[in-house]
Amino acid sequence: MRKISYTGVVLLLALCYTMAQNGHIDKVVAVVGNEMILYSDIESEVNLMRVQGVISDKNIRCEVLENMLLQKLLLVQARIDSLKATDDEVDMQLDQRLRMMIAQLGGEKAAEDYFHKPLFQLKREWRETIREQILTQRMQSMLTKDIPITPDEVKKAYKKMAKDSLPIIPIQYVLRQIVVFPPAADAKFDVRERLLELRERIVKGEKFSTLAILYSEDPGNRMRGGELGLRPRQELAAAFADAAMALKPGQVSPIVETEFGFHLIQLIEKEGDMFNARHILMRPQYTSENRTTAFRILDSITSIVNAGDLTFEQAALRLSQDPKTAANGGLIVNEYNLSSRFEKDQLHPADYGVLRDMQPGDISAPFETTDKMGNTQYKILQLVELIPSHPATVDDDYAVIHQLAQRQQQQRAFNAWITRKQASTYIRLDDDFKQCSFQHAGWVK
Numbered sequence: 001m002r003k004i005s006y007t008g009v010v011l012l013l014a015l016c017y018t019m020a021q022n023g024h025i026d027k028v029v030a031v032v033g034n035e036m037i038l039y040s041d042i043e044s045e046v047n048l049m050r051v052q053g054v055i056s057d058k059n060i061r062c063e064v065l066e067n068m069l070l071q072k073l074l075l076v077q078a079r080i081d082s083l084k085a086t087d088d089e090v091d092m093q094l095d096q097r098l099r100m101m102i103a104q105l106g107g108e109k110a111a112e113d114y115f116h117k118p119l120f121q122l123k124r125e126w127r128e129t130i131r132e133q134i135l136t137q138r139m140q141s142m143l144t145k146d147i148p149i150t151p152d153e154v155k156k157a158y159k160k161m162a163k164d165s166l167p168i169i170p171i172q173y174v175l176r177q178i179v180v181f182p183p184a185a186d187a188k189f190d191v192r193e194r195l196l197e198l199r200e201r202i203v204k205g206e207k208f209s210t211l212a213i214l215y216s217e218d219p220g221n222r223m224r225g226g227e228l229g230l231r232p233r234q235e236l237a238a239a240f241a242d243a244a245m246a247l248k249p250g251q252v253s254p255i256v257e258t259e260f261g262f263h264l265i266q267l268i269e270k271e272g273d274m275f276n277a278r279h280i281l282m283r284p285q286y287t288s289e290n291r292t293t294a295f296r297i298l299d300s301i302t303s304i305v306n307a308g309d310l311t312f313e314q315a316a317l318r319l320s321q322d323p324k325t326a327a328n329g330g331l332i333v334n335e336y337n338l339s340s341r342f343e344k345d346q347l348h349p350a351d352y353g354v355l356r357d358m359q360p361g362d363i364s365a366p367f368e369t370t371d372k373m374g375n376t377q378y379k380i381l382q383l384v385e386l387i388p389s390h391p392a393t394v395d396d397d398y399a400v401i402h403q404l405a406q407r408q409q410q411q412r413a414f415n416a417w418i419t420r421k422q423a424s425t426y427i428r429l430d431d432d433f434k435q436c437s438f439q440h441a442g443w444v445k
Contacts, residue, residue, distance in 0.1 A: 032072035062436035074136035085134035157405035174385035176330035179322035187284030226278035294378035298366035
């Protein structure tokens with residue numbers, strides 16, 4: 001039997017033409033090792049990018065092709081290194097992609113119309129692509145994860161950075177808080193009673209949407225009759241989603257409690273793992289007496305601190321009713337970067353409204369606000385430090401500079417790997433794409 005050379009097989013593959021499912025001629029536009037890229041692969045990715053609102057000022061197909069070439073280069077190495085992606089990993093990412101597409105396009109039928117294919121076929125076609133993406137991401141992570149950078153290297157990298165290219169750090173605030181929560185039992189009982197009355201009115205024939213407009217405390221959808229729109233269940237609080245999915249269209253749920261408050265839910269429709277529902281949200285309401293009592297407590301704490309009997313930090317540790325910040329002496333941690341510094345846009349609007357007229361060391365008057373779930377709380381703030389806006393420096397913003405320097409080092413190492421791998425890997429590109437302005441030289445041989 002005659003032996004066919006590896007290069008010969010690859011050339012045969014590269015010249016192979018297949019019929020695409022939409023009836024147009026498809027062809028192989030690139031080969032990397034023994035991995036092929038079809039023109040239909042590029043078009044499919046372009047369509048996905050359009051759904052996601054991605055706009056490019058360059059030739060988008062050239063950009064997509066180079067990304068695919070890089071993925072294939074990484075995939076070749078991943079196969080050499082015997083990396084694996086489990087079926088569970090693939091299924092999870094596949095479901096996420098499908099949910100995103102369905103949500104952005106407005107439902108399963110709209111997604112099928114857009115892609116001109118049933119969902120089961122899309123799922124089958126995307127499965128191997130997603131498996132490859134997992135492998136390439138894992139391979140790239142392995143290539144760059146063990147590239148440490150020392151503090152000296154960070155400082156050297158900082159000296160080489162163009163000062164006008166450094167990120168501008170906005171004004172930052174460091175603050176402590178002491179929180180008092182209102183008594184909840186009576187207020188929760190009252191809100192349940194109000195919702196039970198509304199539910200009875202709905203059962204007797206009043207329109208859910210009308211009562212939502214009149215009484216719901218969710219400003220995002222109240223004027224739409226409480227309608228949420230078609231949503232994946234994973235986007236909503238688990239208790240809310242479970243209650244909604246247990247209903248039949250038109251049915252109204254019992255009272256459902258979530259971290260946002262108390263809800264009545266009416267299911268409109270279910271579509272796979274997605275649903276559309278109306279809801280009426282109500283939160284416990286507290287009296288002026290509750291507010292006065294809380295303010296009196298906070299005023300007393302301020303007096304103790306001003307008298308020097310306790311520092312604000314000590315008072316927060318002993319007296320604040322918010323366990324998360326009390327343990328830190330009232331110091332609030334920024335969930336975006338896990339530091340104690342907050343930019344203006346990262347602060348709760350009510351907190352910023354108080355802080356903007358304060359100087360370091362000042363303690364605010366008591367004020368009423370809500371937590372991120374919308375629950376009422378009363379508190380005082382101390383402005384610990386006010387850091388003016390400035391270009392990032394290695395001394396004051398080491399974490400930012402470290403991240404930039406490490407990213408540069410990882411990118412240099414990755415670029416060097418790409419160059420070496422291109423030189424040692426068979427790569428063939430269709431003539432139609434040889435004029436692309438690629439970021440990495442070496443694809444056209």
